[in-house]
Amino acid sequence: xxxxxxxxxxxxxxxxxxxxxxxxxxxxxxxxxxxxxxxxxxxxxxxxxxxxxxxxxxxxxxxxxxxxxxxxxxxxxxxxxxxxxxxxxxxxxxxxxxxxxxxxxxxxxxxxx
Amino acid sequence: xxxxxxxxxxxxxxxxxxxxxxxxxxxxxxxxxxxxxxxxxxxxxxxxxxxxxxxxxxxxxxxxxxxxxxxxxxxxxxxxxxxxxxxxxxxxxxxxxxxxxxxxxxxxxxxxxxxxxxxxxxxxxxxxxxxxxxxxxxxxxxxxxxxxxxxxxxxxxxxxxxxxxxxxxxxxxxxxxxxxxxxxxxxxxxxxxxxxxxxxxxxxxxxxxxxxxxxxxxxxxxxxxxxxxxxxxxxxxxxxxxxxxxxxxxxxxxxxxxxxxxxxxxxxxxxxxxxxxxxxxxxxxxxxxxxxxxxxxxxxxxxxxxxxxxxxxxxxxxxxxxxxxxxxxxxxxxxxxxxxxxxxxxxxxxxxxxxxxxxxxxxxxxxxxxxxxxxxxxxxxxxxxxxxxxxxxxxxxxxxxxxxxxxxxxxxxxxxxxxxxxxxxxxxxxxxxxxxxxxxxxxxxxxx
Numbered sequence: 300x301x302x303x304x305x306x307x308x309x310x311x312x313x314x315x316x317x318x319x320x321x322x323x324x325x326x327x328x329x330x331x332x333x334x335x336x337x338x339x340x341x342x343x344x345x346x347x348x349x350x351x352x353x354x355x356x357x358x359x360x361x362x363x364x365x366x367x368x369x370x371x372x373x374x375x376x377x378x379x380x381x382x383x384x385x386x387x388x389x390x391x392x393x394x395x396x397x398x399x400x401x402x403x404x405x406x407x408x409x410x411x412x
Numbered sequence: 413x414x415x416x417x418x419x420x421x422x423x424x425x426x427x428x429x430x431x432x433x434x435x436x437x438x439x440x441x442x443x444x445x446x447x448x449x450x451x452x453x454x455x456x457x458x459x460x461x462x463x464x465x466x467x468x469x470x471x472x473x474x475x476x477x478x479x480x481x482x483x484x485x486x487x488x489x490x491x492x493x494x495x496x497x498x499x500x501x502x503x504x505x506x507x508x509x510x511x512x513x514x515x516x517x518x519x520x521x522x523x524x525x526x527x528x529x530x531x532x533x534x535x536x537x538x539x540x541x542x543x544x545x546x547x548x549x550x551x552x553x554x555x556x557x558x559x560x561x562x563x564x565x566x567x568x569x570x571x572x573x574x575x576x577x578x579x580x581x582x583x584x585x586x587x588x589x590x591x592x593x594x595x596x597x598x599x600x601x602x603x604x605x606x607x608x609x610x611x612x613x614x615x616x617x618x619x620x621x622x623x624x625x626x627x628x629x630x631x632x633x634x635x636x637x638x639x640x641x642x643x644x645x646x647x648x649x650x651x652x653x654x655x656x657x658x659x660x661x662x663x664x665x666x667x668x669x670x671x672x673x674x675x676x677x678x679x680x681x682x683x684x685x686x687x688x689x690x691x692x693x694x695x696x697x698x699x700x701x702x703x704x705x706x707x708x709x710x711x712x713x714x715x716x717x718x719x720x721x722x723x724x725x726x727x728x729x730x731x732x733x734x735x736x737x738x739x740x741x742x743x744x745x746x747x748x749x750x751x752x753x754x755x756x757x758x759x760x761x762x763x764x765x766x767x768x769x770x771x772x773x774x775x776x777x778x779x780x781x782x783x784x785x786x787x788x789x790x791x792x793x794x795x796x797x798x799x800x801x802x803x804x805x806x807x808x809x810x811x812x813x814x815x816x817x818x819x820x821x822x823x824x825x826x827x828x829x830x831x832x833x834x835x836x837x838x839x840x841x842x843x844x845x846x847x848x849x850x851x852x853x854x855x856x857x858x859x860x
Contacts, residue, residue, distance in 0.1 A: 304490075338709055339707075339709055342704065343692050348682075356686070363680075365789055
């Protein structure tokens with residue numbers, strides 16, 4: 300396995316993890332928003348869902364993302380974790396378009412952090 | 413990028429110098445640590461420019477258009493600040509806070525830009541090293557390495573400022589009043605896009621996105637109309653007694669459908685129509701601009717300063733009315749035979765539906781889901797019993813949306829003075845509400 304293949308695998312795995320974390324954040328935020336009639340939480344859920352779709356566009360169709368995230372982290376903690384995952388791999392090793400995804404995630408943290 | 417980067421740094425220095433209270437970091441002695449830091453960055457940039465001029469690398473060539481645009485924007489900002497800086501009173505706390513935010517943003521721009529150029533230089537160096545091995549590059553690589561290392565140092569210095577100020581310094585940044593038509597344009601664009609998406613690409617992901625968004629829009633509408641009621645822009649009693657409960661019921665029913673589609677659509681299949689994503693982003697941003705403040709909900713008073721609540725009420729009436737049409741579209745889409753869902757979610761929902769049927773019912777619903785599909789969590793056609801359950805939810809959406817649209821008729825009179833008890837008794841209010849005969853076209857009188 301050459302170095303570019305390893306890079307592709309690590310950036311792909313990182314994006315898969317980002318998708319899982321953001322999706323979990325969205326699901327939990329929507330549930331909390333409904334239960335508490337919490338408008339900012341609903342906005343976080345919707346924003347995270349849009350980011351999930353953005354992240355999926357960067358992955359191949361056979362991406363392995365269907366496992367759910369264990370634990371009881373809050374939605375914003377999950378979004379922060381997703382942002383931390385994007386830092387594991389250097390930006391130039393992600394596919395084109397990842398920077399917009401990272402900006403979207405940072406915007407969510409800024410709005411709700 | 414290296415050819416153009418110097419201009420970005422120089423433009424940033426000029427803007428920094430122009431900001432009220434600032435001194436030319438290259439001429440005057442810096443009066444504080446911030447000015448000293450910018451002076452240091454300018455000095456590093458001058459050295460970098462001097463050392464790269466007239467060399468074989470990077471040599472002559474095209475400029476980077478993105479960095480040119482950034483530089484142009486910074487120059488334009490400096491011109492505007494120069495023109496209007498005498499209008500501001502620096503001792504006012506809001507002005508000071510906005511100034512700090514501007515500096516944080518400016519330094520953040522340099523930090524991000526330096527990182528981009530540093531990454532590009534690293535790539536260039538690798539390509540040149542490969543070319544050298546292949547015998548193509550003949551000049552020494554020392555200046556390339558030096559430029560890369562200088563950019564890394566520049567990034568670290570700018571980063572030291574950013575880590576102290578960003579994004580905390582943006583907290584009290586001045587916010588311009590939102591564009592008056594932004595919400596109405598965003599909602600109209602989103603509504604059109606939902607119909608396009610429903611006409612061309614029905615999928616679980618798109619139905620989930622549409623219902624999630626509309627549920628949130630209705631929640632935001634409640635917040636805005638609450639502000640309108642408190643400000644007297646709409647009838648407070650009618651809002652509290654009739655419209656608010658109707659909106660809450662509609663919001664809950666849209667939210668239920670969203671949850672169901674979210675559960676039924678595997679994460680790997682949650683790619684939303686990109687046009688719908690764009691329209692949803694704008695709708696979310698336009699409404700957040702009114703209802704969100706820093707990291708939490710905006711107060712009623714704050715909302716009232718950001719928007720004309722009479723206009724907003726009328727815009728929201730259109731949205732609430734249009735949601736009946738969208739609800740019917742959603743119900744019709746549920747019948748689409750190409751819809752597919754995840755097998756595991758199908759099994760879970762089938763088991764749930766079975767648990768509500770009488771015991772010993774023939775043909776349990778879960779039997780319709782193939783075990784092999786569940787193991788691989790394959791996409792399967794929407795089973796009829798689940799489609800039936802979704803149609804029931806869809807019908808509930810139609811009913812609650814229709815009730816909300818009827819209750820929203822009070823928004824017709826947004827901005828009128830609240831009616832007196834005498835008006836209620838003498839029918840004046842009905843007269844005000846009825847459309848003028850001249851404005852009612854082609855009344856045929858046969859619809860009874």
